[in-house]
Amino acid sequence: MHFKIRPAKKEDCKEISRLIMELAVYEKMPDQVKIAHEELERDGFCENPFFQCLVAEVPEEHKSKEGFTVVGYALYFYTYSTWKGRSIFLEDLYVMPEFRGNGIGKGLLCKVAEVGKKKECVRLQLSVLDWNTPSRDFYAAKGAQDLTVSEGWHAIRFDGQSLDNLANEAAKI
């Protein structure tokens, strides 16, 4: 199947938002999605964007049954490791089910790696849910190591009230 991978434009945010929701449904957490295309437009296309995005597009004649030509995306941002230096974090990688098996997911992943290489990034990191065997297998096949299993890393988060409480403590310094 013919497809193209290109940097996302501001106008793609509605499509990206649609795909973000599809991914959240797949990950069984659709109620966790709190942002929409407006936030993506504001945060991804400002002077110092919080993220970058690539989209996978198919020609009109291969559009989805609902008529979509943007069929996959990869959302990423630059990070830093004080151990190794510049890194890239792949926040999301998703291809609509009817377009899988055509190399689009791999194409998106490789493109992110290539972008990272141009910026001298030495690591590409991501997180995956423990029950998501197809994704874990996909990344393992590409040479990714599971650091939670091999080294015991746990992801920790403050949000909502716990984040507010923590920030309020800073005023006391």
Place this chain on the structure above:
Amino acid sequence: MDFSIRAANVEDCKDIARMIVVSRHVRTYLEQDGFSKNPFFHGIIAEVPEQLRTKDGHTKVGYALYFYSYSSWAGRAIYMEDLYVMPEFRGKGIGKALMSKVAQLGLAAGCNQLNFTVLDWNKSSRDFYMSQGCCDVTTSMGYHCMRCEGEALQHLAQP
């Protein structure tokens, strides 16, 4: 203990590198990556007054390194890459103050999450973080941290 917390500047890189080397063996380009036009990270430093300096004469006794990240579900986020206080200055609230400052900076920038990682065997750090009200999303939601580097990354990056 009297201490202050402020934004790191390029002259602090020597001390940040000193503290990183004490905790781990690294080689990075802090000055170029943290203090150029589009920095990959930001830093905050904890300093004590001259009269409390270490036996080697250091007044910069802790740091936190962070950068802005993104959650496609929650929006803007802040990631704390490092949090460190020299052993002789622990137990004085400096670590908590540094982390609180990162949280405050994150909220000021419109962030909805503060994320970081901790090793499962690092009980004192885990206890410290849990006591501040955070959530271990690896345990509670099943997220695993994955990494591609070296040859595997080179291979992926080939056009």
